Amino acid sequence: MFSIPKPYLIFVGEGLEALDVKTGQGLVEWRPEWCSGQYRLTESAYDLGLVDMIPSAAKAAGLATMVIGGATFGGRLTQAWRAAVVEAIEAGLNVASGMHDRLNADPGLAKLAKERGVSLFDVRGLPENYAPNVGNGRRRAGKRLLTVGTDCAVGKKFTALCIERDMRKMGLAATFRATGQTGVLISGGGIAIDAVVADFLAGVVETLSPDAEPDHWDIIEGQGALHHPAYGAVSLGLLHGSQPDAFVVCHEAGRTALIGYPEVTTPTIEECVMLNVTNARRMNSNVHCIGVSLNCAALTPQERELALAELEESTGLPVVDPLFGTDRLIEAMVSARPC
């Protein structure tokens, strides 16, 4: 769908936390061979472990595209970031962005890019010339797994990418389906659905995961969370359009409140399973939860083992830390009786 010239200069901005550079981190982790430098606006900005470069040096070193690797609140292009984009264009780099504020919608940036002969890639929203339809609810051939979550940023994309990788290692047919800008940048396909007009959301997801062979699995990247005050609508459109046979609940160990919403507690795994099954079963009455993917990044090894064992005990479901493989989820997924 998109064909973005490589290698990449990852634009970090001034964010201090890993979460501020989610897209950059995903690219470094899943496509390290494409990431040749980072552009940080301040010394204290998060370090992705790449060589620091300013755009002109990146161009001189043969890099092709500056990818916006950071995130601002609401996906807005701030003044400082816009200046960095101008700097990259002036240096002769293409720029790729998953922000809500589209680079191509900024007349000044579009004009400058044209003058310098570089391209601006907006990977959020629908590709050009894609005419969306409303959902039809028709059951499609093949199997589908969706990664759902107790919050944003708990590992839904990561878990889906791990499952695809691990299934392929086992010789199983699996395709990762990206639904967010980072996933689109990593996989080179899919659609960042959160920028789709709500009326067309389920319909777009239906086309994202078309009919397939009976034993092929689409591993669909989840977004948001059904109970999330801001993003519940995106999650429901995704759940309906995916009509999943199976889902994994992704959770971060120790997270007790939603990120950015300190007064909103995270649901229990059981609540999350119930809410997803309740909403999904009208599209696929056989939907079931096959397990939990627990993000243990904040835990010591001992704490991790304890957390996994406790959650497995309390939920009765397979619980894995995806960093150490997702085979137990895959076994639960493929061994479930066909219905």
Next chain:
Amino acid sequence: MFSIPKPYLIFVGEGLEALDVKTGQGLVEWRPEWCSGQYRLTESAYDLGLVDMIPSAAKAAGLATMVIGGATFGGRLTQAWRAAVVEAIEAGLNVASGMHDRLNADPGLAKLAKERGVSLFDVRGLPENYAPNVGNGRRRAGKRLLTVGTDCAVGKKFTALCIERDMRKMGLAATFRATGQTGVLISGGGIAIDAVVADFLAGVVETLSPDAEPDHWDIIEGQGALHHPAYGAVSLGLLHGSQPDAFVVCHEAGRTALIGYPEVTTPTIEECVMLNVTNARRMNSNVHCIGVSLNCAALTPQERELALAELEESTGLPVVDPLFGTDRLIEAMVSARPC
């Protein structure tokens, strides 16, 4: 949010049937005090019972905005209608439209409006210069009722308008909050949310129903249905952003399958209540269903009485035909204990 100057000149066009002037009829029915004239292009055009005026006479009589009250096939602006819009702008009237063809997207109309110092209101989608935010989930003061449904086109807008009217008759403080284009034109405010990007849906709905006095009720127009294969996402964003204290389930007597989805059965009232409560209670733990609004248009009077009684018996909820008043719903709504 839209705020369209009144009073209105209703543009009828040349349509012969009531159905050709649906929006105009809705306006005359629900906001007669705003409708001071009609502009018909032919003598045989449908008569809304208003004084016939051409735009210049309307302006002289103190009217403020010409509202496109008719509908063309596909929501297109025909040549004859465009000429009428030009005439209105030239006369110094604002123009409001819910058509797919946006007035502001027509460079000639936009330029002319600017020259004459009038505004063009395209009530589908977000108003210009409205920068949406994501939802914050913060509880707002005042009370909120949402009309939900077992399908599209079951009477959610009609029921909400009836409840607002009947509450005001009782001396209660109520404000209808429009979420669709016809509702926006009828109420002169609100946002047609089906054209909002999914990420911002709940946030837009939050701003649509701001803080209010403790005993004031916002009566929010519902859209779609939570279990709908295409529009569930819209309904969930609306449910979350509304954080309703109360909801009414709207249903059409005798409808057994979703419109346009002959293989998808309508849910029972109980299923619909359960799904809405399950999804809404994280935003407002005191949410409850106060009753059912049954659209009995297809029934004889005898069938109607029977249908109302049967549904009341089976659900244990007040069930009304909104054509005959919504007082019983309002009593259930305001008598519920404050929490």
